[in-house]
Amino acid sequence: MAEDPKFIWLGNNTLGHQPDPVQIVAWADEKDERLAAIDALDIEGRLEAVESTATAGQISKAPVQLVATSNLALSGEQTIDGVLTSASRVAVTNQSSALQNGIYVTAAGAWSRAADMNTSAKVNLTTVLVEAGVSRGGQTWKFWVSDPESFTLGSDAIAAVKVGDASSVLDYVGVEVAGKSDKAQNLADLTDITEAAQRITDAQTSDRQTPGNESVDGTDGLWLAVRGPNGEMSPHLQLRSTDGRFTVDALIDLFGSMEGAGLLLSYAGKLAQSANLSDLENPEDAAHVITGAQTSGRHTPGNEPLEGAEKLWFALRGPNSETSPHLQLSKVDGRFTAEALADIFQSMEAQALLRPYAGAIIAPDGTYTHQDGSAAPAEVDMRNISGIGSSSMSGLNTSMTAMVAGLAEAPTYHDYGYGGKHGPAILACIGAEPFILGAFTTATDTSAVVVTASPGWGYGPPPVLTGYLNLETPVRGTLGYEYNDPDYSVTFAREGAGAAVSVPEGTAFIPDFADTRRADVFILNVGKNSVNSTLTGAELAEYNRKAWAFAAPIFKRVLVIGQYPNTSYTPETNQFQSIMDWNAIDAERFGRFFIDQYDWLTSGQAFTDLGLTPTTDDTTAMAAGSIPPQLLQGDGQHLTGTASSGVVTYLVRPKLISLGWYKEPSA
Structure with a gap:
């Protein structure tokens, strides 16, 4: 040919x-x-041909003996679909926590995931034939995940569905065969x-x-x-x-x-x-x-x-x-x-x-059941962009606000850069992993009561968060801090006067962000203040991943801005290597939705774009893989206003336009 x-x-x-x-x-x-x-x-008709092609592909795995369609205790030999297990290979399809779904090998003690489905890369599109069972023997089941590129086994939900009838075959072809x-x-x-x-x-x-x-x-x-x-x-x-x-x-x-x-x-x-x-x-x-x-x-x-x-x-x-x-x-x-x-x-x-x-996934009010169990907006709100991170993100606020105003759609930018906050605190501030409070009793008026909270605030002045205590009868108020306490003790002040409420230990404080901003376009730069000598790049990368997962729309609009090392993090330090590993993980995980500002800052491109001339110290720093001094403030941690403006102008704005999310204004 x-x-x-x-x-x-x-x-x-x-x-x-x-x-x-x-x-x-x-x-x-x-x-x-x-x-x-x-x-x-001996295949007759197009439907049989399509079904055969789909189920005979590389997605297929070794058959399972049984399939479980209700929640199970994943331990001990037990009867499933009329058959007693004995070191059996079982497809678990409907756990209360969808994180647990998958193929297991039963045992007298705890079950273990089967070797052909025990890592993140082995899960999506797995299809198995069921060999035995009173009612489900002979069926075929498939497993799939909502976002294969960022899926993490044990952290993200795994869905399962029976395939074989006409509508299932069409769905099967669409998911497992068509072009992917x-x-x-x-x-x-x-x-x-x-x-x-x-x-x-x-x-x-x-x-x-x-x-x-x-x-x-x-x-x-x-x-x-x-x-x-x-x-x-x-x-x-x-x-x-x-x-x-x-x-x-x-x-x-x-x-x-x-x-x-x-x-x-x-x-x-x-x-x-x-x-x-x-x-x-x-x-x-x-x-x-x-x-x-x-x-x-x-x-x-x-x-x-x-x-x-x-x-x-x-x-x-x-x-x-x-x-x-x-x-x-x-x-x-x-x-x-x-x-x-x-x-x-x-x-x-x-x-x-x-x-x-239609309808089967999205409720009439425009929400759907998010993987965390909440009723979340199904549609992205392109009118609003939220920047989430620490002081490195808040440093982009002025440039981001001006930049979005110059787009054809002129969306509104919201700054959620929490200065001094480590990764867990930032996730709590947006409600991705809410603050969990110790037991206390609210005041009868709006005065603040000192409480314990996990995670802690981090360092630097904490924000004042508006939200509610997640009780059977929610109590609205603000989570803040004690001004006269050098440790920034956490406080809760109710919104209005009323009878004292006894708050049990383990109560979550849900910030309003979780209800008002989850449908926004997200720009993430979460966790830099968590960098230390012990956390690995993989552990640090979890902060952006969890913030990404928290974004509500099914078809998300999320950009992730990579990290850069502070001056004190020289290439031979664990902190420097962790940041490099972190960037590599995010780049692979988020692909074209990842912005590599470290490469821009250290390759010389920043000087070209900004019209600056590198000094000898700048050239030496870039050769060592460090951020040029001319682009950093005196603290060695934050970008100058010029460099921050450049990140927005030469990295963020072109990315928003090239992805088709926003357009240049008409001439």
């Missing part, structure tokens, strides 16, 4: 493009071999953008075929399809000849890819955020991908007139000059037009692909 990708143009034969018989024969032979292989498996085992199936997911552009620009007229000229196996009923380097058909870009819309197979595969990216879990309003062709890192490359693929059989409005084309960047014209309802990109930003998205959405809905996500 030819090495370059090929297009198969399925329309009339007026375009002057002739087929390549050699390639057609080779392609047909290959398809015959595939059909023969399917026949040999090989992300390169989606052109924009290629690591090298130039390669993505080249795949399209190389696919010119000589390799497009039409069934009207020669029969191409599998293309009957197709208007347009894309063939890859080994003759395989693109799972996504298949338009049917009847109306130019995506085929049912392509819709199912496209749906699965969207689902795998977390776009569909909250259903309403999320399709407009899906990745389209223009979501390449560089918009100019996206333009090249489209404009470089122009031939007489395709067009952009700049080449040929088309009714309504003044609003389009690119549109696909079919055999009778009609425009595909799906493949229409907006002139504004190169993404699918609103009309195309609505049509794709309706086509998916017609296949019942979206309905399981």
Whole structure:
């Protein structure tokens, strides 16, 4: 087969493009071999073929003897589904704490997780056949997690669902097969953008075929399809000849890819955020991908007139000059037009692909059950951005406020930089892991009562937090500190006078942030004040991870800003190495949602962007991997105003725009 990708143009034969018989024969032979292989498996119908493909993939694990569908004590041999266990392999699917779900090997004492599902990387999409059991023998079960990239075994929930009926097969295909085992199936997911552009620009007229000229196996009923380097058909870009819309197979595969990216879990309003062709890192490359693929059989409005084309960047014209309802990109930003998205959405809905996500997950009030058990907002509030961290974050406040005001949407920035606070205290201040108070009795008026709290405040003046005591009858008030106490003792002052309330030990104080700001876009830089000579990078990275998990929307909008070492943390210290390890973990965990300010500060790029000239001391510091003195305040811990402004201007703002969260203002 030819090495370059090929297009198969399925329309009339007026375009002057002739087929390549050699390639057609080779392609047909290959398809015959595939059909023969399917026949040999005795699979009848497309549904059986899809189910077989899904369950025979690399996701499958060794069978389990039994499946448990109710909460269990994970110890001791016991009867499950009518069978007494004995060192049995058991799928645990419905624990009260979903953190415990998974595959276990039973024992007389505590059960242990099975070797093929005992690490974070081995959990997602695991699928097993159940060998025995009175009512559940012969079933197939799968496990999945909400965010595979950041999932941590023992800290994050594991979901489980039975698969096998028609709706389950569609869901199974969407989650486990559609584009996620090989992300390169989606052109924009290629690591090298130039390669993505080249795949399209190389696919010119000589390799497009039409069934009207020669029969191409599998293309009957197709208007347009894309063939890859080994003759395989693109799972996504298949338009049917009847109306130019995506085929049912392509819709199912496209749906699965969207689902795998977390776009569909909250259903309403999320399709407009899906990745389209223009979501390449560089918009100019996206333009090249489209404009470089122009031939007489395709067009952009700049080449040929088309009714309504003044609003389009690119549109696909079919055999009778009609425009595909799906493949229409907006002139504004190169993404699918609103009309195309609505049509794709309706086509998916017609296949019942979206309905399981409506109502079943999101409550009528717009909330859903968060993994921590709370009723949390399902939709992100793009109108508000909250910066969460310590004094390093609060140091960005002025620049962040000015920056967001200059975006087209002009969101509001909220500063939650708690100076002097260590990681646990910051998590408590936002309610991710609330303050737990010792026993005390409230005053009858609004005077403050000294209480014990865990975690402690840290050092520096604590904030005054407004919220409530999480009692059967909540008591609103503020958690503050005793001004005259050098240890900053924690105090509680009720909001209004009333009868004294006896507060039992272990009562949580829930800050208002947990109820008012969880739907915001988060920018995180949590835990730097926890750096010491004993905590590892992995332990420090838990603070940003927990703050990320606390963000309410199912499809989160969270950026993580990496850390930099203080001057006192030289490369040979444990603190320096912990910060480097921490940054590496966050970079891998959050991917394109991670901002590496340490690299910017130490690579010399900061001096270039800010128009500064490095001194000899700056050059020496950067060579050693330390922050240049010119970019730090005299305390050796905090960035100067100029450097802070640069982080926002040259790192945060471009990231918010490149991710498509916000736009540049109109000229």
